[in-house]
Amino acid sequence: MNAYKKQMKVVMLFVVIVFFVQIALCQNFARKEVKIPDVLGYRVLKCDFHTHTVFSDGDVWPTLRAEEIWLEGLDAFALTDHIEYTPHKDDIMINYNRPYEIASPLAKARGITLIKGGEITRKMPPGHLNAIFLKDVSPLKTDKWEDAIQIAYNQGAFIFWNHPGWKAQQSDGIAKWNKEQEELLKKKCLNGMEVVNEKEYYPEVHKWCLEKNITMLGNSDIHDPANMAFDFAKGEHRPMTLVLAKENSEEAVKDALFNGRTVIYKDNLLIGKAEYLLPIFENSILIKNPEVVLKGKERVNVQIYNSSEINFELTLDKKPEDISAPEKITLYGDRTVMLGIRANVKETPEKKETPEKKDMTGKKDIDLNYKVKNLLIAPEEGLPITLKIKAEFEKKD
Amino acid sequence: MNAYKKQMKVVMLFVVIVFFVQIALCQNFARKEVKIPDVLGYRVLKCDFHTHTVFSDGDVWPTLRAEEIWLEGLDAFALTDHIEYTPHKDDIMINYNRPYEIASPLAKARGITLIKGGEITRKMPPGHLNAIFLKDVSPLKTDKWEDAIQIAYNQGAFIFWNHPGWKAQQSDGIAKWNKEQEELLKKKCLNGMEVVNEKEYYPEVHKWCLEKNITMLGNSDIHDPANMAFDFAKGEHRPMTLVLAKENSEEAVKDALFNGRTVIYKDNLLIGKAEYLLPIFENSILIKNPEVVLKGKERVNVQIYNSSEINFELTLDKKPEDISAPEKITLYGDRTVMLGIRANVKETPEKKETPEKKDMTGKKDIDLNYKVKNLLIAPEEGLPITLKIKAEFEKKD
Amino acid sequence: MNAYKKQMKVVMLFVVIVFFVQIALCQNFARKEVKIPDVLGYRVLKCDFHTHTVFSDGDVWPTLRAEEIWLEGLDAFALTDHIEYTPHKDDIMINYNRPYEIASPLAKARGITLIKGGEITRKMPPGHLNAIFLKDVSPLKTDKWEDAIQIAYNQGAFIFWNHPGWKAQQSDGIAKWNKEQEELLKKKCLNGMEVVNEKEYYPEVHKWCLEKNITMLGNSDIHDPANMAFDFAKGEHRPMTLVLAKENSEEAVKDALFNGRTVIYKDNLLIGKAEYLLPIFENSILIKNPEVVLKGKERVNVQIYNSSEINFELTLDKKPEDISAPEKITLYGDRTVMLGIRANVKETPEKKETPEKKDMTGKKDIDLNYKVKNLLIAPEEGLPITLKIKAEFEKKD
């Protein structure tokens, strides 16, 4: 045993010791949960299907991505380094499966589902596509992009179009539907599209997903450390895809993706089908005093607690008949707000207040119909919701 | 009708208009809930039984106290202006019931229980005492303090000793138990004591409460606006008394106080009887993966979510037999933390890891016994708790 | 000496002791300075000329206003309770000079200039007007508003129109110039106008101030505690009037107001004459590397430090000839940002980069002409500024 090897053995021993010292410190490493409720018997998994590491043009080692995902409250993610674009190749030996292999033990120890993927990085068309749930990424390095996609398809991958309106590939920032995409869709090789990528939202892609029944995705496409890209202290978060899955497993996520059970979460915005957004809203909201007494034209506050982390921005959709309610109100996340209502009474010349309509006495069910403008069921179209109240109308003493 | 009256009428009209304009803006006024769970079939009401207004030496109008209480997530409070000390009397007409009368409509509109009270403000002994649930505060202005207390008692008041170790009355900052207090206690005129007042905690008073079975209270004794005294953005909160009550009503709060069902909440500290603190801890904690597999001496993380806003600071009370667990760990509020454990195996010279004891195979129930040092069941004595895990021990591959 | 008096004497002694105890704690009470530089040989005093207390419809005792002013980094303020509107009069003895008398000792101890004022509170026209630098507020309580203003004028007051576009008095939220205002202006009884009141900005009033040479003011009109109205932790601040005064004294402030030396500071906006805004900008900005070498079309960063607390939002006003510079850039307050520039070179077919114009070699003075869109010299008109750089153009190696 030569001197250097002996030295190394000692170094390794240090490493073991350090590892255990760090474990003790690491107890303090805490995960912030994403506060969006489960719905419809599914778990609402928080996922990011588009991330990079030093193995392509990212700035971080693969394990760090798993650590970030856990700390930020996500449940599953895919490592999707560029296949054709590897600027660090003078220093890093290219092996497209390594990011997954390196991050896998940590992800498992954290209870995070890690999905193997790769980004097919071509000029437009077809642009950039992610293939995830791959068995082996290496064969996707081909001359022709058509071959790469076919190989991914053969491995059972879920394939989606990344940032279709990316300015580097669409100078006007608006995605174009080409015959190449049409072809891929027909061959079941275009299973999803990024309606949201990093800081961008593509309304035209949103529309296509609804029309063509393609799964909607929102991903970070992160290259830097997450807390450099997002200011968590200001409440920022990475864009993510909420996946309605039976459990947190690769199979359940895959099933949900192929069946379109996703909602996109970007800034203070949720994007998805009404059938998913409505129960998310309803499971978030608690009307604390749903039964109120309205005396004359006195204002009464309905107190509403929103247990989610989203500020729901409501706009009155249809004026209720018997009462006045605010045109706009924001139900702040993790806060209780007052929604002030009062009976529509008129003052007589004798200053006695009377209900505007004769039958406005006794108890009555009141529907407050609002649209939630930041729960998007289509471009610029907010989710319609109803707040239900029981009101008892009384004359003022 | 003279010119001035006409003018005034118009002013009043403005006021009405302004009122409605402000209503619209006020929708944004949001309440932050205090995240401490209900227990034992009771609601855990967040209360402050010691507050001041401009009617004695406070800096704010009574309605503001009600607004603050709502915004800060409290459920009930008492206005307890000094009876004998009224430095604003050159400008304010003294009427000891006015603070309650003025704040009452707003408190009611917010769903807050407002309790009428007054602070009997005398030299030591007996020092300062609050009488709450009074019917009429005015008769308490008497020459002799004994009379004031008797009148409060006759009105059915709950009477408690304020800041017993206050340096202005106890130069060493340590409360003294005098014959006056003994006398009051015998006459059932000393129903509670402030173990916590503003920023101070009195361990000796804590001890007396346990020995003599007196209700423990923690109050703000606030004079300034609350957000001047406490930096909410840094997570500070006013000290409060948690009251285990059947509902949020004056009667239910009174019943709980006379029966000692209180816990004090100060900074990151809860002070109270184990019978109340234990269910608060248990209702706050969720072990996400209570069943773990321990291979060789591999570290496994038990993930624990704490839904309360308190950071529970745990210290290992008794080392478990079969596994290693951290000496100290903090379960951060609204966060998930990893508690890392591993089997107590030893390495043989042949580098094969084996359990230290023969019977350490198969599944086993593990009790992790910790003390929560910031849940105080007596001065410097943390609440003992147990985290229960099912472990399956396996050999390393 | 009867028992009660004896008691009181003891209470008073406590008060003295408490006072000194609090002094010790109060060392921690710290003032946040407003970071806007002095200019033109004047001190730039931070002032608020419109505040309320419990003596009219405010929620706080007068001393608290002085404390807030000091803590928030202001230098001078006026107490301007409503004269005609006193909703607390059942409890507070009305004396229009009392707020000033009560707050005066604390203001003095803090080094704050406190100005005596009152708000003439009438229907529109003339609406609400503040008279400040009054000697005695009481005589302003008159039947006719014309008399009140005349009395203020006779006392040498600075009189300004409050919130001219206030919705309670102008249902469309747009101020109207009436003959009453015209008359007051002629009589030198309308010396200033609130271009900004609380959260509102009135562009039409801004325009009138410029046309008619009336002093521009921005005030808080605060009724609540300041930290309830403004979220300081999020960087919010009360609207204020910056006064270019020779020193911090009542006389110097008065002189500046009568001579129109004011700038309004609202959110991230400064409003004022270019002659004041330009030196504020220039005294805030430091170009760290004003001499740069531009090789080929390589990007070079000019680093700019902004020592003020305002984020200057720059838009390119005129494209420079020889270089490319960003269309938009924000110079963040108390931050250094990179303004990236590069020479306008074109690539020849042989891939050699050459300057677009022959004479683009050697050193050259470059003027970067921007408009600062949040330094308003008129409604929607940003201040033009020039960043001066010396560039040396070189061929790429």
Next chain:
Amino acid sequence: MNAYKKQMKVVMLFVVIVFFVQIALCQNFARKEVKIPDVLGYRVLKCDFHTHTVFSDGDVWPTLRAEEIWLEGLDAFALTDHIEYTPHKDDIMINYNRPYEIASPLAKARGITLIKGGEITRKMPPGHLNAIFLKDVSPLKTDKWEDAIQIAYNQGAFIFWNHPGWKAQQSDGIAKWNKEQEELLKKKCLNGMEVVNEKEYYPEVHKWCLEKNITMLGNSDIHDPANMAFDFAKGEHRPMTLVLAKENSEEAVKDALFNGRTVIYKDNLLIGKAEYLLPIFENSILIKNPEVVLKGKERVNVQIYNSSEINFELTLDKKPEDISAPEKITLYGDRTVMLGIRANVKETPEKKETPEKKDMTGKKDIDLNYKVKNLLIAPEEGLPITLKIKAEFEKKD
């Protein structure tokens, strides 16, 4: 030209476009300056001489370190990957000079001085040593550590002992001075020591540096992204070495290090020689009203503004004769605080206050002697400072 090469060419074009798109976004990337003033005609450079990348056991690409350094307000740093410990070597081709080569262009573009270094990573003794200002790191990979150090010395390196009390190498956490260190010191091969490493401070090393005249260093030893290791939103910062240098250049930093002109900045602590700490304190402090009038025993506030980002924690060192001043006071960073003083007068039985000593009339220079307990000139020894005030003593009216 085959299809793949053609594809690659297009990819490269995208990269160029993306680069320019990002430039536009990057304008918002802002640098927070470290607020510690220049002193003694030197610039006080903020430096970190111990950082890691993926090239040893760090988690980030070298360029990211340069970006972080700029954003956090530092001026110079060294990349010091482990030489003997390279856990990523299965994926990364080991070349000890590459981290420097990769990060160098970005550092230059940001105006940051990047220093080439390496960490000699051996068991204790001699433990871990950093060699910086190396010309070529590769030759330092030797069997014997003595050879590695000699090679570094021959290249003119500045060599310092890292984390001498690191628990992985000193189980009790206390550094030991061995004959190996003594030997190195004699040979001028031990030029500095880390008194602070990451979160640790070694008082025994602090003492040795003073006794043996060795340069004191405080470094981050960072492996993770900086904003994962430090919560900037809470005001945390990486530990750094403040270097008093003639300019920001490699030569000037080297000269300062070899001449011991350093101060360590850790949390809210500065550690260094009094000759450097005193001017840092004095250049940070402004007494706003250094001339005060003391009437009777009235309290007067001296207002002190601290322009640095450090909260100076003062403890009264010697009671002044003629006045009372607070025992403890914290001069908060970027805040103005009130230091309350009053004359030492006594009350006569006739209640007239008189100075305690006869000569206490007229103007007098007052020295307030404090120690700044968080400016450490030796272990547990705060820097003595004097606040100078001119007081005029008057009788109370």
